Amino acid sequence: MDTYSVIPIRFTLNGDKVSIEAGAHETALTVIRERLSLKGTKEGCGMGECGACTILVDGKSVNACLMAAPQLEGRTVMTVEGLGREGKLHPLQEAFLEHHGVQCGFCTPGLLMSAQSLILETPRPTHKQVVEAISGNLCRCTGYQQIVDAIQYGADKTGGEE
């Protein structure tokens, strides 16, 4: 570490300004999960294949494991912790519960963020648009059908509000 420089990074995380120093070899995922202790963002494969680490950067869903930490500088980031409020779940989260979109739960935060990214752009997505939007997120339990149902139902309940 000693000979490598540490880089100051400022960004907005779930509405709060964050200022942190990180090594360039850290990823957005390790900064969020290990340094800032937001454990909703998971590491699955670490290679961009599974989507367990999905976060929104400037409203777009990305793999946090494939971003170098300094790439967060100046960006607006949302993790699953920013989706609901204490004591009040986001309509998408409620829909996942009601439609049995959660089994083991490991993929759930990533899927919620992909779903949120979709409905920010397309408030009333079709079945096909939902399937495409979550095509970078692996779930090994549900078989996806319940998740797709949940997202469509949650989008209807969100009704275009954010």
Place this chain on the structure above:
Amino acid sequence: MLLPKFEYHEPKTVQEACRIVGELGEKAKVLSGGTDLLVNMKKKLIQPEHVVSLSKIEDLKGIFRENGQVKIGACATAGEIAGSEVIKDTLADVAEAASVLGSPLIRNLATIAGNMTSARPAADLPPSLMAYGAKAKLVKASGERSVDLNDFFTGVGKTVMTPDEILTEIAVEIPQEPYGDHYIKLGVRQALEISLVNVAALILLDGPEGPIKEARIVLGSVAPTPIRALSAETVLAGQVPSDVLFERAGEAAANDSKPIDDFRGSAEYRRDMVGVLTKRALKTALDRATSR
């Protein structure tokens, strides 16, 4: 999963970036989207001492049309290209290719410059860009050059670029003639797939109802680099389009391909699919050319 340690550079201008890569040479790798670079670094396939990020250079962003050309900045993401009205209007198959690259999560990070400089044989963006004769602008501290993508790739992961150069832009001349294009990716899955075969076709017509003036067919995943199916192009040039003609072009393209057997599919299957997909791509390209 940890990245190996490296020194990070974040130039604000192309000039500054060129100076840095000029000084560091082989010791530095350029980071645009990172979806290939960071994976390769995590797998310890490469361990650069320095990483030079392009993300703070505003000049490398954006997609615009000017003077009969479409210019795509190095840091335009696959997602931006797929959604760009300029690209959909002028280079429909480039938008198609961008929309099937990786997954939505990858498309929001991966850039056109990365997809070119990684030089993977199955990469989605090169075939349709090569069909249009797109040019890569390569800049270094002492000057710049423009290289036709047809001369850009030299092998698996290899290009004509030198370590002191940065790819800043892809420029595409919009054809004057009535034209149509199509890109088809064949994989075994719908997402996060590395193609078994990909085919881009471009047809230029001699007048709205005319015969084919020129056709270009580019095949991916069937050779160390994307390749032009030159004998198929010869079959098509100057001819009146028909299903029989496209069938013959497909056969010629299959003969032009040099696929390998691997765990994704056999060479025989890939060669057969080159024929089928070339024919299909030509049909759609013709429909688009005649309705333009």
